[in-house]
Every structure is written in C-alpha cells, then in structure tokens.
Amino acid sequence: MIEELKNCRLCPRKCGINRYEKKGFCGENAQVRIARAELHFWEEPCISGTNGSGTVFFSGCCLKCCFCQNYEISAEGKGFPLTENELAETFLRLQNMGAHNINLVNPTHFVPNIIKALDICGESLKIPVVYNSGGYENDETLDLLGSRVKIFLPDLKYCDSEISMKYSHAKDYFEQAGQAIKKMTAIAGKPRFDENGLMTSGVIIRHLVLPSHRKDSIRLMDWLGENFAPDEIMVSLMSQFTPVYQAFNFKELCRKTSTFEYNTVIDTVNKYGFDGFIQSRTSADKDFIPEFFDEKYY
Ligand code: SF4
Incomplete structure (x- = not known):
C-alpha cells in the first residue's frame, strides 16, 4: 500500500480520505487509471520534436474546469486501470516507440504511483520526464518527485479568486499555482535544450486566454514579469479556447477568444521579454482533442 494515499493530501483540496476505501474530489481511488498513452505531436516544438512526446493521460482531476477539453477523462470517469508495473511498461513502450x-498529463493525484512506476523503470528509462499539470499543486507533493522530473509544464489559469472559484471550484487557485511555479523553477532550473533544440530541463508556463477575461490574463503576465527574469521560464500562450462541456452554462464563455483579446495578452508577454510560444489562432478547434479509451488497447 502507498502511505500517501491512505490520508490523501496530494493536492490543495487536502481531502484527507483513504483512497483505498473511497474516491476524493479528483474522482479517483488508489489504483492508477489512464485513458491514452501515445506519441503526441501537438505540444510545444521543443517537447514534441520530430518523433513526438510520449503522453500518458491520467483519468480524474483535482480541478474539473467547466471548459475542460478532456472532460471525458477528467470529470466523466473514462479510462482504464493499470498496476504500477504496467505503468512502468507503458513508459518504456513509449520510449521504444x-x-x-x-x-x-494531469498527474497530481497519482504522484506516488507514478514515482513507483518510474523507480521500477530505473535506468532503463533514459528520456526526460515532463510534469504537465493544471498548476494546482502542493509543495509537499512536488517534493516527493525528487529529481525524477526534469521538465515542468504547468498551466497558470487565473489570477482572480472569484473567477477560479466560478470555473474550477478553486478559490485558492492562484495562491497555490503561483507558489507551485516558484517551486518548479527551483527544482528544474533555467530552460536547457539539447543540440536538436529539444528541452532537457526547465519550466514552460502555459496560459489559455479565455474569452471575456483578457484583463485577468494580463494580470497573470504582469505577475510573471514581476517574479521571474526573462531567462528563468518560458511562456506558452494558447488561443485554442473552444466552448465545450459546462462552458455553455456561462454566457461569457460561449465563444472563441477574439484576436484583439489574444493580441493584448501577447503584447504583455513581449513587454517582459519572455521566450516561448504563441499558438496560431487557426488551431482554435476541437480537432486537438485526442481519442480516449475505456479499456487497455495496447
Ligand atoms: S488528490 Fe484527490 S483525494 Fe487527494 S486531496 Fe486531491 S482531490 Fe482529494
């Protein structure tokens, strides 16, 4: 049994429940579940490269954002169970591919299981591990990872606590995500790349510009500018907001982000001199949602 799951405080919800007996807010018990493990070509170029990134999509989520594109797995329970041994085999399969x-992808609530799987792989796993999360993290959980993770890819979604409460049921989102990003930067250091331009370590902060909320996005970019030097982090700005799932319950989210909204946020990122990625607006559609599975298929 994994000790941390008996009194689960892995994410800022700190449910304190025994996941061997029941599920927490994340919707998951003690057994790892994933919904897809494949090469993925639509991450940032320094992550996807030419061969693809070995993405593992974990089921459940500590946030459950109303506009989640992956809501089938984050909120509706899609996915299939794996033992830690099978998860380790999955990592090695992706490496072999x-x-x-x-x-x-979305690993927070399974961190101790992932650590077990990575330790089973040991030195057989030679490629870097990327921690791709919603940014809603506890320092203690990030500490558990030790040096196993080299690259962090956290979201930074909202600044205002009313907005984070409304869309993700997390009033303390910014407080937690801001602190987590500082911690991730301390763990991973400045962005580093190999001779092919692939990232080997560092932090890329992702921000999805929501329709009707450009001022909150600008506040976040200002916060990054005030807290990080341009060479300490990278910023990846995404424009692909498409209303899905419960976004239709909110009138202000029932459209795509406009060019004006997106460009004003880009201007703020440029003002601080951060390197990074600006996603083309043509990618703003649902084709980017991959197929998820209910049964092990590989
Ligand atoms: S990981 Fe799940 S059970 Fe654990 S504290 Fe977070 S929401 Fe609760």
Whole structure:
C-alpha cells in the first residue's frame, strides 16, 4: 500500500480520505487509471520534436474546469486501470516507440504511483520526464518527485479568486499555482535544450486566454514579469479556447477568444521579454482533442 494515499493530501483540496476505501474530489481511488498513452505531436516544438512526446493521460482531476477539453477523462470517469508495473511498461513502450520524453498529463493525484512506476523503470528509462499539470499543486507533493522530473509544464489559469472559484471550484487557485511555479523553477532550473533544440530541463508556463477575461490574463503576465527574469521560464500562450462541456452554462464563455483579446495578452508577454510560444489562432478547434479509451488497447 502507498502511505500517501491512505490520508490523501496530494493536492490543495487536502481531502484527507483513504483512497483505498473511497474516491476524493479528483474522482479517483488508489489504483492508477489512464485513458491514452501515445506519441503526441501537438505540444510545444521543443517537447514534441520530430518523433513526438510520449503522453500518458491520467483519468480524474483535482480541478474539473467547466471548459475542460478532456472532460471525458477528467470529470466523466473514462479510462482504464493499470498496476504500477504496467505503468512502468507503458513508459518504456513509449520510449521504444521513439518518444523524446514521457509526458505525464494531469498527474497530481497519482504522484506516488507514478514515482513507483518510474523507480521500477530505473535506468532503463533514459528520456526526460515532463510534469504537465493544471498548476494546482502542493509543495509537499512536488517534493516527493525528487529529481525524477526534469521538465515542468504547468498551466497558470487565473489570477482572480472569484473567477477560479466560478470555473474550477478553486478559490485558492492562484495562491497555490503561483507558489507551485516558484517551486518548479527551483527544482528544474533555467530552460536547457539539447543540440536538436529539444528541452532537457526547465519550466514552460502555459496560459489559455479565455474569452471575456483578457484583463485577468494580463494580470497573470504582469505577475510573471514581476517574479521571474526573462531567462528563468518560458511562456506558452494558447488561443485554442473552444466552448465545450459546462462552458455553455456561462454566457461569457460561449465563444472563441477574439484576436484583439489574444493580441493584448501577447503584447504583455513581449513587454517582459519572455521566450516561448504563441499558438496560431487557426488551431482554435476541437480537432486537438485526442481519442480516449475505456479499456487497455495496447
Ligand atoms: S488528490 Fe484527490 S483525494 Fe487527494 S486531496 Fe486531491 S482531490 Fe482529494
């Protein structure tokens, strides 16, 4: 049994429940579940490279954002169970397929299981591990990872606590995510790349510009500018907001982000001199949602 799951405080919800007996807010018990493990070509170029990133999509989520594109797995329970041994085999399968890295998508609530799987792989796993999360993290959980993770890819979603409460049921989102990003930067250091331009370590902060909320996005970019030097982090700005799932319950989210809204946020990122990625607006559609599975298929 994994000790941390008996009194689960892995994410800022700190449910304190025994996940061997029941599920917490994240919707998951003690057994790892994933919904897909494949090469993925639509991450940032320094992550996807030419061969693809070895993405593993974990089921459940500590946030449950109303506009989640992956709501089938984050909120509706899609996915299939794996033992830690099978998870380790999955990581090695992706490496054998040519993945540049192992990309843990939404891993927070399964961190101790992932650590077990990574330790089973040991030195057989030679590619870097990417921690790709919603940014809603506890320092203690990030500490558990030790040096196993080299690249962090956290979201930074909202600044205002009313907005984070309304869309993700997390009033303390910014407080937790801001602190987590500082911690991730301390763990991973400045962005580093190999001779092919692939990231080997560092932090890329992702921000999805929501329709009707450009001022909150600008506040976040200002916060980054005030807290990080341009060479300490990278910023990836995304424009692909498409109303899905419960976004239709909010009138202000029932459209795509406008060019004006997106450009004003880009201007703020440029003002602080951060390197990074600006996603083309043509990618703003649902084709980016991959297929998820209910049964092990590989
Ligand atoms: S990981 Fe799940 S059970 Fe654990 S504290 Fe977070 S929401 Fe609760």
